[in-house]
Amino acid sequence: MKTILTILFILFTGLFAQAQENTVNVKVEVTIETVVLVTPTIESVLNAKETKVARLYMDKNYKVKKELSFATKANKSKLA
Template identity: 50%
Template sequence: MKTVATIFFIIFIGTAASAQDTNETVKVDTIEMGIVTQTTPSVIKERMQEVARLYKFKNSRIKKELSFATKRNSPKMA
């Protein structure tokens, strides 16, 4: 009885889903834009000074974080 009800439910949902009307068309408004032929050079008036840190070893922070060891990594005497 359960299988018959399940098959009936699946067929009912399938026919209800295929009966939906999806023929609606949506119109999109388009905008025409012309081509710009004149270009002006952009001038940066204000320059910010940024501080850069120099490390003695390349990727020292990354290597330190990747080389961590847990308590279970150490060998134990049997």
């Protein structure tokens, strides 16, 4: 009984939704704008003598992690 009522309810709501008329007219106004393209000229002088150094920094907690990951003799695996 419950399944029949749910199927009828779903069919009723589906048919009711299809019966609605969509008479919404949307008008879009078009505005034309003029665009002026300006190409800036950028002059770059390459200096062959200039050298740049890229630096790689370690994690700020590297020393703390290193100290916490210490190994003792008890941590080593023992062979029987």
